[in-house]
Amino acid sequence: MSERTLYDKVWDAHAVTTLPTGQTQLFIGLHLVHEVTTPQAFDMMRERGLSIAYPQRTFATADHIIPTDTQVRPFADDQAEAMMAALERNVRDFDIEFYGLGSDRQGIVHVIGPQLGLTQPGMTLACGDSHTSTHGAFGTLAFGIGTSQVRDVLATQTLSMDRLNVRRINVNGSLPLGVHAKDVILTIIRTLGVGGGKGFAYEYGGAVLDAMNMDERMTVCNMSIEGGALVGYVNPDGTTFDYLLGRPFAPKGEAFDRAMAYWRSMASDPDARYDDVVDIDGSAIEPTVTWGINPGQAVGVLESLPRPEELQDPKTVEKAYQHMGWEPGAPILGTPIDVAFIGSCTNSRLSDLVAAARVAKGRQVSSDVRALVVPGSVEVKKQAEAAGLDRVFTEAGFQWREAGCSMCLAMNPDKLNGREVCASSSNRNFIGRQGSPGGRTLLMSPAMVAAAALNGKVVDVREYN
Amino acid sequence: MSEIKQVGGRAVVVRGHDIDTDRIVPARYLKEITFSRMGEYPFIDERYDADGNTVEHPFNEARFQGAELLVVNRNFGCGSSREHAPQALYRWGIRAIIGESFGPIFAGSSVLLGMPTVMASPEDVGRLMTLVESDPQVELTVDLDARKVRLPDGSDIDIDISEGHRNALTTGSWDSTALLLGNMDEVAQTSEKLPYTKNFEGPAPL
Numbered sequence: 001m002s003e004r005t006l007y008d009k010v011w012d013a014h015a016v017t018t019l020p021t022g023q024t025q026l027f028i029g030l031h032l033v034h035e036v037t038t039p040q041a042f043d044m045m046r047e048r049g050l051s052i053a054y055p056q057r058t059f060a061t062a063d064h065i066i067p068t069d070t071q072v073r074p075f076a077d078d079q080a081e082a083m084m085a086a087l088e089r090n091v092r093d094f095d096i097e098f099y100g101l102g103s104d105r106q107g108i109v110h111v112i113g114p115q116l117g118l119t120q121p122g123m124t125l126a127c128g129d130s131h132t133s134t135h136g137a138f139g140t141l142a143f144g145i146g147t148s149q150v151r152d153v154l155a156t157q158t159l160s161m162d163r164l165n166v167r168r169i170n171v172n173g174s175l176p177l178g179v180h181a182k183d184v185i186l187t188i189i190r191t192l193g194v195g196g197g198k199g200f201a202y203e204y205g206g207a208v209l210d211a212m213n214m215d216e217r218m219t220v221c222n223m224s225i226e227g228g229a230l231v232g233y234v235n236p237d238g239t240t241f242d243y244l245l246g247r248p249f250a251p252k253g254e255a256f257d258r259a260m261a262y263w264r265s266m267a268s269d270p271d272a273r274y275d276d277v278v279d280i281d282g283s284a285i286e287p288t289v290t291w292g293i294n295p296g297q298a299v300g301v302l303e304s305l306p307r308p309e310e311l312q313d314p315k316t317v318e319k320a321y322q323h324m325g326w327e328p329g330a331p332i333l334g335t336p337i338d339v340a341f342i343g344s345c346t347n348s349r350l351s352d353l354v355a356a357a358r359v360a361k362g363r364q365v366s367s368d369v370r371a372l373v374v375p376g377s378v379e380v381k382k383q384a385e386a387a388g389l390d391r392v393f394t395e396a397g398f399q400w401r402e403a404g405c406s407m408c409l410a411m412n413p414d415k416l417n418g419r420e421v422c423a424s425s426s427n428r429n430f431i432g433r434q435g436s437p438g439g440r441t442l443l444m445s446p447a448m449v450a451a452a453a454l455n456g457k458v459v460d461v462r463e464y465n
Numbered sequence: 466m467s468e469i470k471q472v473g474g475r476a477v478v479v480r481g482h483d484i485d486t487d488r489i490v491p492a493r494y495l496k497e498i499t500f501s502r503m504g505e506y507p508f509i510d511e512r513y514d515a516d517g518n519t520v521e522h523p524f525n526e527a528r529f530q531g532a533e534l535l536v537v538n539r540n541f542g543c544g545s546s547r548e549h550a551p552q553a554l555y556r557w558g559i560r561a562i563i564g565e566s567f568g569p570i571f572a573g574s575s576v577l578l579g580m581p582t583v584m585a586s587p588e589d590v591g592r593l594m595t596l597v598e599s600d601p602q603v604e605l606t607v608d609l610d611a612r613k614v615r616l617p618d619g620s621d622i623d624i625d626i627s628e629g630h631r632n633a634l635t636t637g638s639w640d641s642t643a644l645l646l647g648n649m650d651e652v653a654q655t656s657e658k659l660p661y662t663k664n665f666e667g668p669a670p671l
Contacts, residue, residue, distance in 0.1 A: 013658070013659060014655065014659070015655070016648055016651045016652050016654075016655045017648050017651050019629075019638075019641075019644055019645075020632070020636065020638065020644070021629050021630075021632035021633040021636065021638060021644070022628050022629045022632050023629035023632075023633070025644075025645055025648055025651075025652075027652060027655045027656060027659070029659065029661060029662070036495050036496075036547075037495075037546065037547065037548065039498040039499070040498070040499060040500055040548075043499065048642070050642070050646075053649065053652070054656070057662075064495075065496060077496075079496035079497065080496060082498060083496055083498055086498045120661055122661070123659075123661055128546060128548075129546055130544065130545050130546040130570055132546075144546045144570050145546060145570065145573070145574075146546055146547075146548035146551070146570055146571075146573060146574030146577065147500075147548040147574070148548060148574060148577040148578065148640075149573065149574065149577065151642060152641055152642050152645055155642055155645070155646060156642070156645040156646055156649065156652060157652060157656070158645050158648075158652055159641075159645075160629070160633070160641040160644065160645060162627050162629045162630075194483050194540060194543060195482075195483065195539055195540035195543065195566055198540070198566055198569065199569075225543075225544070225568075225569075225570070226544075228540065228543065228568070228569070229569075230569040230570065251664050251665040255664060255665040255666055256665070258660070258665045259660070259661070259665040262660050262661070262665065294483050294485070294543075296483075313482065315481075315482075316481075316482045316483065319481060409487075409492045409545075410492050410493065411492045411493065411495060411496060428485075428487070428544060428545075430485045430487040430488065430544060431487070431488055431510075432487055432488070432491050432510050433487050433492075435492070435493070437491075437510040437515065438515075
């Protein structure tokens with residue numbers, strides 16, 4: 001059969017049956033668990049007397065609530081300690097492999113899955129976290145799910161799902177120097193809207209995606225949900241296979257060759273039929289910065305802030321201006337910042353840290369900026385330290401932290417205070433997201449965050465080329 | 466499990482596009498390991514200022530207390546997957562949400578709670594909002610079988626909901642675990658066919 005997308009092939013291979021509701025019962029190849037969205041699911045399992053169906057297909061780690069400065073137990077925050085203890089009890093009671101604090105495999109769930117070779121092409125994956133789409137970088141159909149759905153996956157290794165349409169997004173040409181994967185996905189969301197992906201899976205491709213390494217593809221796929229798409233993916237290719245070779249859970253020897261044959265066969269056919277196709281000129285993408293309260297409210301760093309009356313939907317931006325306190329028509333360049341955060345499941349991998357370190361090396365963080373670098377996993381931290389990046393950052397005045405979600409979502413001690421403005425490599429600029437109801441977030445690439453940290457304001461990272 | 470074919474009651478209006486789940490329940494309340502107190506939290510940072518004083522918000526207004534329907538605009542519940550958001554609204558008393566569109570994970574979680582999220586045109590949502598704000602006592606009925614919201618004056622508006630969600634609700638199988646558990650033999654067969662479940666040992670059954 002030809003003309004099929006990767007989405008079609010993976011869906012069909014994992015479809016168990018059509019349920020009486022008309023939805024598909026879909027087998028989930030890999031289930032990732034973290035501490036925040038699962039305690040209630042395990043409790044529901046206990047209340048209903050259910051056992052876990054495929055414990056060997058579930059892996060757990062802790063990332064959201066853990067402090068990134070000192071990780072001594074018990075945590076200072078009683079709630080965080082109780083949540084951690086609940087996870088530890090749950091993985092023990094349900095016989096789940098767990099990479100907790102002290103494990104060299106611990107880290108942000110969307111960093112460790114790929115890093116361990118658990119995430120593989122042609123697989124379905126679910127996790128109680130909206131950024132699960134990250135794993136789509138491998139040609140995986142990866143679903144962010146709610147807690148009741150976590151219960152379903154624990155109990156049955158399946159989900160009841162509606163099939164999505166597929167939109168192919170071609171990013172053509174090549175990216176200018178100083179323009180990164182983060183700028184690509186922010187531009188896609190800006191172009192198609194934060195709700196534009198409703199009902200769609202996004203298939204990212206084109207010369208820009210072909211040229212990207214896996215870290216960069218993960219950054220793009222990570223923010224699919226910010227564009228309203230439940231899943232996003234890139235077709236697997238040689239770059240994907242090279243990344244997987246030798247990873248702890250990747251097939252070994254001849255099995256790897258057989259795996260590659262399967263993975264290749266699951267990629268979209270050259271004549272695949274899409275429900276929609278969008279073309280974006282990669283060479284026209286600029287370093288991009290969000291100015292508002294959703295990730296679609298973004299401008300190129302040399303642009304000025306939009307005037308509500310120029311937009312289709314002036315009311316939507318009024319709330320953003322009210323919260324951010326900026327004036328329409330003002331430049332984003334030169335906007336003062338108080339905090340700089342490099343980290344999160346979007347941008348905490350080795351190549352992200354390398355890009356930021358290249359800007360920071362031999363320079364100093366502005367004296368009035370609090371700057372954090374938070375590696376995405378213990379493994380990333382080790383690799384970065386082996387490459388001397390920790391010294392580059394600390395000598396420049398950045399704090400070098402332990403692995404975790406940190407200031408992306410303020411469930412741990414890393415938070416904004418008051419009306420602070422944060423240049424952040426994370427994924428959400430929602431009101432209150434970084435822990436202060438009045439806090440303000442400017443999303444940008446790790447290199448742009450580093451440049452902003454040095455200058456105490458938003459600058460164009462291309463000046464550092 | 467009960468069949469949910471119609472949901473009727475008074476409504477509350479929360480205006481605005483792209484209201485994300487961080488705004489519905491801020492992350493600090495996700496540190497609780499049960500959902501039991503979530504009903505206290507919907508929109509909490511928009512309902513109270515830093516000193517705990519009440520701020521103007523529909524969920525604070527006396528006239529909207531006891532509402533069972535929520536009327537919203539576009540892309541409601543976008544962002545974080547936190548089920549705490551639909552749990553908070555449900556536990557506050559909401560039993561169905563009418564909006565222009567919804568975040569995909571929010572909509573999926575809501576149906577598993579037996580709380581339909583139904584979509585209407587921007588014009589019809591606007592009409593409902595105006596109606597409810599001018600008369601909070603008005604009783605609306607979401608009729609999933611007929612795919613309509615019925616108004617007390619006898620008129621109605623068309624609504625859309627995924628066929629799978631609608632069937633799950635109207636046949637009483639919205640809590641999907643039992644349904645899924647019925648097919649565990651087929652689940653095992655599907656698993657067996659996938660080459661990665663055996664880590665690609667032996668010839669792949671392509």
